Amino acid sequence: MDPEDNHRYWADRTEEFSPEYYAQIGPNEVSETLASVLDHYVEEDAAILEVGCSSGRHLAHLLDRGFENLTGIDINDESFDVMAEYFPAVADAGEFHTGPIEELLPTFDDAAFDVVYSVETLQHVHPENTDVFEDLARVTGDLLVTAENEGNSPRRGREGAEVSCVRDDFPLYHRNWKEVFSELGLAQLLCDPGKRDTVRVFRTL
Numbered sequence: 001m002d003p004e005d006n007h008r009y010w011a012d013r014t015e016e017f018s019p020e021y022y023a024q025i026g027p028n029e030v031s032e033t034l035a036s037v038l039d040h041y042v043e044e045d046a047a048i049l050e051v052g053c054s055s056g057r058h059l060a061h062l063l064d065r066g067f068e069n070l071t072g073i074d075i076n077d078e079s080f081d082v083m084a085e086y087f088p089a090v091a092d093a094g095e096f097h098t099g100p101i102e103e104l105l106p107t108f109d110d111a112a113f114d115v116v117y118s119v120e121t122l123q124h125v126h127p128e129n130t131d132v133f134e135d136l137a138r139v140t141g142d143l144l145v146t147a148e149n150e151g152n153s154p155r156r157g158r159e160g161a162e163v164s165c166v167r168d169d170f171p172l173y174h175r176n177w178k179e180v181f182s183e184l185g186l187a188q189l190l191c192d193p194g195k196r197d198t199v200r201v202f203r204t205l
Contacts, residue, residue, distance in 0.1 A: 001171055003126040007100050009170060010124065011075045019079040023055035023086040030119055030147050031061035033192065033199050038067060038115060041143055041189075041201070045069055046114035049139070051101045052121025055082040056090040063090055070094035071113065073104050101125075102132045111141035111204075119147040120197065123172050137184040137204075144186055144202040146177045150193075 001009065015021065038046065044066040050059055053072030056079075063070065070093055074080070077098045084091040097104050101121070116136060125132060136144065151164070151174040164172050177200050178188050186202035 001126070003128050006124065006126045006171075007075060011077070013076055019055040019074070019076055019082040020086075022057055023082050025057065027057050027061035029194070030197060030199065031058045033147070034058055034117060034119075034145060035061055035065045035067075037143075037145060037199075037201055038062065039065065041203075042114055047071070047112070047141075048115045048117070049073070049108075049113040051105070051116065051118045051136070052124075053096070054079050056087045056094070058117075058119055059094060060087040060090045063093055068093055072096045073101055074098060075100050101135075102129050105132060105135035105139060108135075108139045110138055112139045114141050115143045115145065116140045117143075117145035117147070120149060122146060122177070123148045123150075123174070124170070125173065127173065133180055134184060137181060137186055140186070140202075140204055142204060144181060144204075145199065146181075146202075147197045147199045148175070148177060149196060150174050150176065150198045 046067065047069045048062065048067055049071045051073050053059055053074050056072060059070050059072060070090065072094055080091065080096050116139060149172060162174055164174065166172050181202050182188065185205055187205055189201045189203050192199040
């Protein structure tokens with residue numbers, strides 16, 4: 001799958017792993033972890049960006065916790081119609097942009113957001129598009145949070161386990177996000193490996 005095919009795949013995704021699929025699941029334990037991290041590190045008026053927000057289930061949980069300055073990016077333009085149906089308060093409160101993060105992140109100013117986070121989105125960035133991680137670090141004013149699948153074996157994030165295929169359907173790129181973002185000038189504050197995803201919290205230096 002080349003970068004353009006990768007974009008089209010997620011832009012047109014329906015049924016499993018689609019915006020409606022995640023809306024029906026609703027907030028989960030990662031949503032709670034995100035809220036707890038933000039409660040601890042930032043004020044309620046923090047400017048927050050979710051990259052790959054889909055229909056907004058994590059943003060909905062943050063809104064319920066008092067965070068109202070919300071922005072989201074998603075490549076699938078159905079995301080925001082689904083959001084308006086399932087999470088109308090988020091749709092009304094936030095600012096949303098449709099398109100690949102590789103195209104949208106460069107349009108934001110340096111340190112535009114106090115918090116930037118991703119849940120199972122960066123793991124789908126094609127190896128030819130990894131320059132986008134520099135833009136993630138650039139637009140982050142304080143905290144960057146990643147909740148990504150780094151591989152569930154002892155080889156998590158290590159050489160030799162860089163990619164897997166989900167149900168013979170799409171590639172998932174396993175990366176060591178501590179290495180990625182430390183090299184871009186961020187310091188890791190915590191790492192919480194879960195059964196599915198590893199949550200990492202970084203702070204700008």
